[in-house]
Amino acid sequence: MAKLYYRYGTMNSGKSIDILKIANNYEEQGKKVLIFTSAIDDRHGLGKVTSRVGIQREAYLLDETVFEKVQQEQPDCVVVDEGQFASTQLIDLLAEIVDTLDIPVIVYGLMTDFQGEMFEGSKRLLELADRIEEVKTICWYCKSKARFNTRFKNGKAVFTGEQIDIGGNEKYLPLCRQCYMKEKKSAETSI
Incomplete structure (x- = not known):
């Protein structure tokens, strides 16, 4: 079957x-x-x-x-x-x-x-x-399992915008939850 x-x-x-x-x-x-x-x-x-x-x-x-x-x-x-x-x-x-x-x-x-x-x-x-x-891979920054597709613009993580924005490593990096949350917190404090 x-x-x-x-x-x-x-x-x-x-x-x-x-x-x-x-x-x-x-x-x-x-x-x-x-x-x-x-x-x-x-x-x-x-x-x-x-x-x-x-x-x-x-x-x-x-x-x-x-x-x-x-x-x-x-x-x-x-x-x-x-x-x-x-x-x-x-x-x-x-x-x-x-x-x-x-x-x-x-x-x-x-x-x-x-x-x-x-x-x-x-x-x-x-x-x-x-x-x-x-299908597993590791975080771009550390050795933990990656769980998040993190979008970057001009070297900084971004968390607003259209859901779909096609790109590869020039635009997205795989991050674990901890590194993702660290990037998100950093983006929120720089606003």
């Missing part, structure tokens, strides 16, 4: 390289995998999953045609990058793929934004996923 997996982690935790590794493993065994990603993150071009280690792969854009595309292609597995940006309706379609077509779906994404607030897609994945797993 297929399952819906949600694998979350902070930025720079290796989610994209995991996606590329999964696809490679399936294909080495002669199995078919479909990769989907959000149209919101276009830093490396639309429809691409790109790892920080420099490996890149084409992907379909995740939209309301996902169920039909998977039904037509009949892959052995579906993998989704940037699941946090998906709407509740798209996450429901991914669950329908699992339940109706008996195809496993593995979704990777962030749990929370730079303010520690949950994304719509992440919230729905927590509600529906059969299995939830954390």
Whole structure:
């Protein structure tokens, strides 16, 4: 029986390289995998999953045609990058793929934004996923486990602004709770 997996982690935790590794493993065994990603993150071009280690792969854009595309292609597995940006309706379609077509779906994404607030897609994945797993990394400043995606502007942590502002290490760093709270307190006192 297929399952819906949600694998979350902070930025720079290796989610994209995991996606590329999964696809490679399936294909080495002669199995078919479909990769989907959000149209919101276009830093490396639309429809691409790109790892920080420099490996890149084409992907379909995740939209309301996902169920039909998977039904037509009949892959052995579906993998989704940037699941946090998906709407509740798209996450429901991914669950329908699992339940109706008996195809496993593995979704990777962030749990929370730079303010520690949950994304719509992440919230729905927590509600529906059969299995939830954390992809771990360490804090940029210390040796603790990172839990927060901290946004920086001109070298200073910022805690206001739009929920979505696409970027990489030039804009976000993974921090543990203690370092995040220290940065937040420092930002509040400098206002």
